[in-house]
Amino acid sequence: MKKLLICLLLLPVLSTAQNEDPSVFIRKIYDEALENGEAYENLRSLCKDIGARITGSAEAKMAVEWGRNLLESYEFGNVYLQEIQVPHWERGNKEAGWMISESGEISKLHIIALGGSVGTNGLIEGEVLAVNTLDELELLGKEKVENKIVFFNRPFDQKHISTFRAYGGCIDQRWDGTSLASKLNAKGVIIRSLASSSDEHPHTGSMHYEEGVEPVAGAAISTKDADLLTEWLAKGKVTVKMELDCRTFPNETSYNVIAEEKGHEDDQIITFGGHLDSWDVGEGAHDDGAGIVHCIEALRILKKLGYVPNHTLRCVLFMNEENGNWGGKQYAELSSEAKEKHLCAIESDRGGFLPIGFDIEGDIQQVGEVQAFTSEVLEEFQIFRIQPGYGGVDIGPLKQYYPEMIQIGLAVNSQEYFEYHHSEADVFESVNKRELELGAAAMAAMIYLLDQNL
Amino acid sequence: MKKLLICLLLLPVLSTAQNEDPSVFIRKIYDEALENGEAYENLRSLCKDIGARITGSAEAKMAVEWGRNLLESYEFGNVYLQEIQVPHWERGNKEAGWMISESGEISKLHIIALGGSVGTNGLIEGEVLAVNTLDELELLGKEKVENKIVFFNRPFDQKHISTFRAYGGCIDQRWDGTSLASKLNAKGVIIRSLASSSDEHPHTGSMHYEEGVEPVAGAAISTKDADLLTEWLAKGKVTVKMELDCRTFPNETSYNVIAEEKGHEDDQIITFGGHLDSWDVGEGAHDDGAGIVHCIEALRILKKLGYVPNHTLRCVLFMNEENGNWGGKQYAELSSEAKEKHLCAIESDRGGFLPIGFDIEGDIQQVGEVQAFTSEVLEEFQIFRIQPGYGGVDIGPLKQYYPEMIQIGLAVNSQEYFEYHHSEADVFESVNKRELELGAAAMAAMIYLLDQNL
Numbered sequence A, B: 001m002k003k004l005l006i007c008l009l010l011l012p013v014l015s016t017a018q019n020e021d022p023s024v025f026i027r028k029i030y031d032e033a034l035e036n037g038e039a040y041e042n043l044r045s046l047c048k049d050i051g052a053r054i055t056g057s058a059e060a061k062m063a064v065e066w067g068r069n070l071l072e073s074y075e076f077g078n079v080y081l082q083e084i085q086v087p088h089w090e091r092g093n094k095e096a097g098w099m100i101s102e103s104g105e106i107s108k109l110h111i112i113a114l115g116g117s118v119g120t121n122g123l124i125e126g127e128v129l130a131v132n133t134l135d136e137l138e139l140l141g142k143e144k145v146e147n148k149i150v151f152f153n154r155p156f157d158q159k160h161i162s163t164f165r166a167y168g169g170c171i172d173q174r175w176d177g178t179s180l181a182s183k184l185n186a187k188g189v190i191i192r193s194l195a196s197s198s199d200e201h202p203h204t205g206s207m208h209y210e211e212g213v214e215p216v217a218g219a220a221i222s223t224k225d226a227d228l229l230t231e232w233l234a235k236g237k238v239t240v241k242m243e244l245d246c247r248t249f250p251n252e253t254s255y256n257v258i259a260e261e262k263g264h265e266d267d268q269i270i271t272f273g274g275h276l277d278s279w280d281v282g283e284g285a286h287d288d289g290a291g292i293v294h295c296i297e298a299l300r301i302l303k304k305l306g307y308v309p310n311h312t313l314r315c316v317l318f319m320n321e322e323n324g325n326w327g328g329k330q331y332a333e334l335s336s337e338a339k340e341k342h343l344c345a346i347e348s349d350r351g352g353f354l355p356i357g358f359d360i361e362g363d364i365q366q367v368g369e370v371q372a373f374t375s376e377v378l379e380e381f382q383i384f385r386i387q388p389g390y391g392g393v394d395i396g397p398l399k400q401y402y403p404e405m406i407q408i409g410l411a412v413n414s415q416e417y418f419e420y421h422h423s424e425a426d427v428f429e430s431v432n433k434r435e436l437e438l439g440a441a442a443m444a445a446m447i448y449l450l451d452q453n454l
Helices: A002-017 A022-035 A039-050 A058-073 A134-145 A163-168 A171-175 A177-183 A223-235 A285-304 A326-337 A364-379 A433-453 B002-017 B022-035 B039-050 B058-073 B134-145 B163-168 B171-175 B177-183 B223-235 B285-304 B326-337 B364-379 B433-453
Strands: A078-090 A095-101 A106-108 A111-113 A124-131 A149-152 A188-192 A218-221 A238-244 A247-261 A269-275 A312-318 A342-347 A355-361 A385-388 A406-412 B078-090 B095-101 B106-108 B111-113 B124-131 B149-152 B188-192 B218-221 B238-244 B247-261 B269-275 B312-318 B342-347 B355-361 B385-388 B406-412
Touching: A022 A285, A022 A364, A022 A433, A039 A058, A039 A285, A039 A433, A058 A078, A058 A247, A058 A285, A058 A312, A078 A326, A095 A111, A095 A218, A095 A223, A124 A134, A124 A188, A124 A223, A134 A149, A134 A177, A149 A177, A149 A238, A171 A177, A171 A188, A177 A188, A177 A218, A188 A238, A218 A223, A223 A238, A247 A285, A247 A326, A269 A285, A269 A326, A269 A433, A285 A312, A285 A433, A312 A326, A342 A433, A355 A364, A355 A433, A364 A385, A364 A406, A364 A433, A406 A433, B022 B285, B022 B364, B022 B433, B039 B058, B039 B285, B039 B433, B058 B078, B058 B247, B058 B285, B058 B312, B078 B326, B095 B111, B095 B218, B095 B223, B124 B134, B124 B188, B124 B223, B134 B149, B134 B177, B149 B177, B149 B238, B171 B177, B171 B188, B177 B188, B177 B218, B188 B238, B218 B223, B223 B238, B247 B285, B247 B326, B269 B285, B269 B433, B285 B312, B285 B433, B312 B326, B342 B433, B355 B364, B355 B433, B364 B385, B364 B406, B364 B433, B406 B433
Parallel strands: A124 A149, A149 A188, A188 A218, A269 A312, A269 A342, A342 A406, A355 A385, B124 B149, B149 B188, B188 B218, B269 B312, B269 B342, B342 B406, B355 B385
Antiparallel strands: A078 A247, A095 A106, A095 A238, A111 A218, A124 A238, A247 A312, A355 A406, B078 B247, B095 B106, B095 B238, B111 B218, B124 B238, B247 B312, B355 B406
């Protein structure tokens, strides 16, 4: 009897949600996010009850359990794990470095191994060779690079309004630099942290070695250390000593964690997700705990409001974005094998900051189509910028199998992101409650608009 | 010879700045702000070398000196002080409060006197009477209010996207509440801090007594204390004891601090400013140190780029916005007496957060006119929202004498403002360097566009 009563009470909600003025329904989404939001407490739990969660770690395993339990607690239609393989790299216990000036001054480096680096096998030592570009190093050649500690020192170009552009302008140093230096017989590599601020914590991130290279170790030092090292180098030779204990272990089994609410019209899928793994420092709060709780909260809100989707809404907590994107790749491959139909995909992986828009990855017609049914209605909620742009790393591999699909990235205020990114500073306390909630509401609003209009 | 050479070198800059594509010149403004910006270090100095600076304090006097010295150091055309009268209220040494439950639990309150409150003249004590609105208190009447400590407990409505709306929906409790409770013979008043967050620091702000009222003391308690008090009240009676030592002293002489760059076409004035005074807690970093350095930096950048304005650009560091706005009022009055011509005025007083737009106060035609020459060109710089809205408190009194003038307020991300506002938390460290710099660039860009197009 009680159940029947609840069903009857819910009926009006279910029937009106579909036919409402979109801005009225989106207002309800925002009200729920801002007044009864659960994103912030979910993020606190992910950060504090689990912590940093690189694939291969116990924390990553616990994060899978955390994600499944949370999704099940919301009683979403279908909650399941998707088995994938993931790399397993560990930082180890030893991570230290010093710089020594020609006159004998010693300064301890704030240093962190790059993800995927080999260890140093004890304390290594070399004269520092500073370069600003990979081309510059290549031109110097083996003779001048041999046995040196190569220091990639190109800073962020602060003139970019979007800090992602500044990051993009520096990332080759981290991704390719160590491999190139290895080829030229360097002793090791340090890079200026890819950060927009001047501070004392170093920022890690992924790197790779080209096939066949005899690898040397690569690490990042803090931007302040990089400035001091630059000063010392202007006065004379500088030696760096460092020890890194990192190692790569055999691949492991892990999981993408998935929740679905089935559509009542067809079986086309709207995928939305972030990544459940993080680097092994800090708490992965902005990167990408925020994206995870954005997506879970978006589905929770739509369900709570009694929204019955036209298409299948699928929330994916991707595993292993940080060092390989194997979760995203396997998700796309398995989707293709299962001949799933994908309508579009949305990702949140730029932090829990104030949402300002969405970037649409598609042809000019697709961008225009999405703009037509989103721009005006979302402006009221201070979502100003629906423009061509990049979707996201996790959803990216779907493009290979579904070249026609629209991909969308949630765009947020980028000014502070690279102060926290991949560092000890990326903790729960750096996330603002209301900004996180607005991000979740923006995701829910976009999912709703796509479901109604595509 | 050297001087002549410098003049010749500067000539191309001077002559091209006026005729450039606006987005090219604005790009230069942003480059200068982001690469060679001085706003952040100026703010550090105002916060750390001066500190909190309520009118009547030694710090406010030092802030005037700080402002004049800084403006003179930039060699602006004309730097001067404008004498004004300001109120002088002091918090005093004693500021404490406790709440005591019916069962004898004691909890110390995080309490702060409201600006302008009388003191308690020793420790006062009363049973707490909680209300959500002034109307509710009025309906209770003298009989039920007499000898009570009235507790205004209406929280921010979190559903507003802009936190300024939530603030506006609560401010009567702070501004009028104590006066009303005084009329009804209450023993004293506490209010839930006007804050968007749940935390432990109380937020002060201005209040007033109606003429002829026998005043009692008013204070704010932290939002967490307000929650605990609400819990206790649900279980039974609660007593509050508090002591406040605040007093009002005779008015004093102070100054608006002004810098001008004369226009080469006419003597119409574009006023832009923020307020130099702050409350007496924290460091007045967001409120309104940020606005002060925004405006100074805007003028510095325009001068550095060799920009020769059409109209007079006048940067005003207003004194006494917080408890009376006597600086703004006197500025307007003196302007009118001197028959100055005002083209428009712009204010920055919403914190050093990410700028997102400008609010235009004027008739529909004026708003349209400003939108026409700003919206498109500023979008590239992520200034998305040029819309009708409020200018600012300091520039507001000009409207009385110049009803036709356009007033403009810099709109920034408002999500965090009321976590810091009027509290110990409003310190330099809460301001992000790049966001502050973007705010200064946005101000400079708007001043330039107004000067070119109005």
